[in-house]
Amino acid sequence: xxxxxIIGEEKLENRLFTGTGKFPNQEIIPDTIxxxxxxxxxxxxxxxxxxxxxxxxxxxxxxxxxxxxNTSGARTAEEAIRIAKIARAAGCGNWIKIEVISDNKYxxxxxxxxxxxTKILAKEGFVVLPYVSPDLMVAKKLEEAGAAAVMPxxxxxxxxxxLKTKELVRILIDExxxxxxxxxxIGKPSQAAEAMEMGADAVLVNTAIxxxxxxxxxxxxFDRAVKAGREAYLAGTGKVKNKASASSPLTxxxxx
Amino acid sequence: MSYYDTYxxxxxxxxxxxxxxxxxxxxxxxxxxxxxxxQDFLTLLAPAASNFLEELAQKAHELTIQHFGRTISLYxxxxxxxxxxxxxxxxxxNVTNDFxxxxxxxxxxxxxxxxxxxxxxxxxxILTGESRTHAPISYLKEVIKVLKDYFPxxxxxxxxxxxxxxxxxxxxxxxxxxxxxxxxxxxxxDQVHVKGPKKNYRFRLDAPERGCQAGMRKVNxxxxxxxxxxxxxxxxxxxxxxYLQNKYLETEINISVPRLRPHIGSYQPNSIVKNKDLVQIMxxxxxxxxxxxxxxxxRESAQLRDNLIPLGVTKLSAESxxxxxxxxxxxxxxxxxxxxxxxxxxVKEMLIKKGYQPVFKCWxxx
Numbered sequence: 001x002x003x004x005x006i007i008g009e010e011k012l013e014n015r016l017f018t019g020t021g022k023f024p025n026q027e028i029i030p031d032t033i034x035x036x037x038x039x040x041x042x043x044x045x046x047x048x049x050x051x052x053x054x055x056x057x058x059x060x061x062x063x064x065x066x067x068x069x070n071t072s073g074a075r076t077a078e079e080a081i082r083i084a085k086i087a088r089a090a091g092c093g094n095w096i097k098i099e100v101i102s103d104n105k106y107x108x109x110x111x112x113x114x115x116x117x118t119k120i121l122a123k124e125g126f127v128v129l130p131y132v133s134p135d136l137m138v139a140k141k142l143e144e145a146g147a148a149a150v151m152p153x154x155x156x157x158x159x160x161x162x163l164k165t166k167e168l169v170r171i172l173i174d175e176x177x178x179x180x181x182x183x184x185x186i187g188k189p190s191q192a193a194e195a196m197e198m199g200a201d202a203v204l205v206n207t208a209i210x211x212x213x214x215x216x217x218x219x220x221x222f223d224r225a226v227k228a229g230r231e232a233y234l235a236g237t238g239k240v241k242n243k244a245s246a247s248s249p250l251t252x253x254x255x256x
Numbered sequence: 257m258s259y260y261d262t263y264x265x266x267x268x269x270x271x272x273x274x275x276x277x278x279x280x281x282x283x284x285x286x287x288x289x290x291x292x293x294x295q296d297f298l299t300l301l302a303p304a305a306s307n308f309l310e311e312l313a314q315k316a317h318e319l320t321i322q323h324f325g326r327t328i329s330l331y332x333x334x335x336x337x338x339x340x341x342x343x344x345x346x347x348x349x350n351v352t353n354d355f356x357x358x359x360x361x362x363x364x365x366x367x368x369x370x371x372x373x374x375x376x377x378x379x380x381x382i383l384t385g386e387s388r389t390h391a392p393i394s395y396l397k398e399v400i401k402v403l404k405d406y407f408p409x410x411x412x413x414x415x416x417x418x419x420x421x422x423x424x425x426x427x428x429x430x431x432x433x434x435x436x437x438x439x440x441x442x443x444x445x446d447q448v449h450v451k452g453p454k455k456n457y458r459f460r461l462d463a464p465e466r467g468c469q470a471g472m473r474k475v476n477x478x479x480x481x482x483x484x485x486x487x488x489x490x491x492x493x494x495x496x497x498x499y500l501q502n503k504y505l506e507t508e509i510n511i512s513v514p515r516l517r518p519h520i521g522s523y524q525p526n527s528i529v530k531n532k533d534l535v536q537i538m539x540x541x542x543x544x545x546x547x548x549x550x551x552x553x554x555r556e557s558a559q560l561r562d563n564l565i566p567l568g569v570t571k572l573s574a575e576s577x578x579x580x581x582x583x584x585x586x587x588x589x590x591x592x593x594x595x596x597x598x599x600x601x602x603v604k605e606m607l608i609k610k611g612y613q614p615v616f617k618c619w620x621x622x
Contacts, residue, residue, distance in 0.1 A: 024613055049617050073620075082622040103506070105501055106504070159322075211325055226600060
């Protein structure tokens with residue numbers, strides 16, 4: 001049975017989104033994306049060289065991938081909106097990942113500015129994927145604002161600390177209709193699997209892949225972990241109990 | 257509140273005595289910590305820490321890869337004027353040094369821009385000698401308007417300005433500010449800045465903060481290593497960077513580690529900073545402030561720069577000319593002599609060989 005993720009009007013087979021930052025060179029990006037089986041690839045518009053096409057990061061993203069330009073560098077909603085419009089005008093499509101970060105120490109997103117930018121860009125026809133600190137009320141407002149998905153962080157960007165915000169992300173998964181894509185903080189395939197097992201719709205991984213000794217092998221490992229996590233979620237993982245319960249109960253005969 | 261308050265709290269500490277007391281055990285303890293406080297930072301500058309450089313380097317390398325990846329941003333400096341009104345005993349632009357001063361007209365600026373842009377640079381640092389008369393704000397604004405067409409990111413390294421003036425330059429197209437305190441020790445500052453407006457210690461000290469308040473995206477600070485003992489100056493610089501990073505979250509704070517270089521004056525450094533010391537300085541910065549940008553210029557030799565890269569560097573200048581008009585034409589009068597004279601292609605090749613991606617563009621003007 002097919003299990004597709006729908007964002008905007010696009011049906012996606014694969015639930016591992018990848019990034020293009022922090023790689024030791026751009027030439028290994030295509031093989032890494034291929035190993036990850038990613039269909040959605042994010043890139044910072046501020047890193048795109050429009051006037052020197054041969055060094056343009058976009059050229060290293062396989063044609064069958066959906067470009068997800070991000071507004072990295074934006075400190076306010078207004079800046080994010082301008083970056084989104086530049087990206088669209090430059091031919092990067094109408095998907096946009098809103099990153100509004102005005103904290104250079106931890107790189108935590110500014111949820112309020114993100115909501116503002118989402119509202120305006122969604123009205124202008126963008127497929128908006130906002131990157132946020134996980135907060136139910138914020139996610140609800142993003143839903144109302146017309147976001148196509150919500151991207152809560154698992155831990156601060158690049159920290160590889162894993163799903164530190166697990167309980168909050170779980171609430172978003174339970175309460176929000178939109179796809180939940182766990183973005184930032186995932187450092188190991190097991191952590192990606194953990195997010196998928198609990199019902200996240202997708203994960204975005206950059207640092208853990210781009211800074212691995214072998215980026216291609218790590219991308220492959222993440223692909224497998226995301227698929228395994230999703231399969232386990234669909235299979236219905238067993239309930240967590242405080243006490244042991246025997247798989248062959250001794251008093252089972254009483255119910256016969 | 258200004259950084260001067262932080263400086264004042266520590267300025268009477270006897271650093272030399274304090275650092276001598278630090279033991280190997282103290283350093284080992286700091287190495288196990290994830291978040292370093294100011295005292296931990298000072299511990300890493302102690303003589304005892306110099307026996308742990310490899311351990312510190314491993315940690316610094318890991319932190320840098322985690323936060324910045326295997327990428328190094330490249331930039332070029334452009335000197336548009338070498339007129340200066342200050343008498344700084346350590347600088348080639350000193351007003352008492354007799355040489356043919358130059359200032360580029362706008363068509364010369366454009367020629368320089370074309371020569372630099374051809375090399376692939378997208379980040380440009382605009383420098384002047386410190387003279388409001390020869391390089392007034394109005395002139396700088398005209399220069400910026402010309403350069404904007406060639407470079408998506410423009411940083412200035414000029415005399416300190418008022419907040420409103422920084423705002424004017426930002427509105428014209430500047431996104432970064434570089435300003436070095438040169439020396440944090442107030443007494444030495446007074447001695448080496450013999451005459452001129454640069455004597456005003458506080459006005460210079462607060463300039464990076466005014467830049468943050470004006471809305472600069474990037475602010476780069478530093479001490480000119482050699483004017484005072486390096487442990488003290490590194491401590492002040494690190495605390496200054498921390499102060500700015502904590503107070504102005506939206507600004508990217510960077511540190512440079514310039515060492516005094518030969519120039520046309522006769523100044524001899526007060527304190528020799530050996531290569532090993534420079535390594536210790538950079539490692540201490542990276543461990544204390546894991547997300548800070550660390551900038552290494554062509555003041556250092558090619559061989560040393562290559563070896564310093566994995567220790568925490570995030571930004572490099574390349575194929576630099578420190579002479580006004582030095583890109584389109586060869587010029588003799590330089591602020592200081594550079595040490596790494598490789599072409600940008602050679603630097604790129606070296607980075608790629610070391611497993612790093614040279615990044616030319618990291619901002620898109622909006």
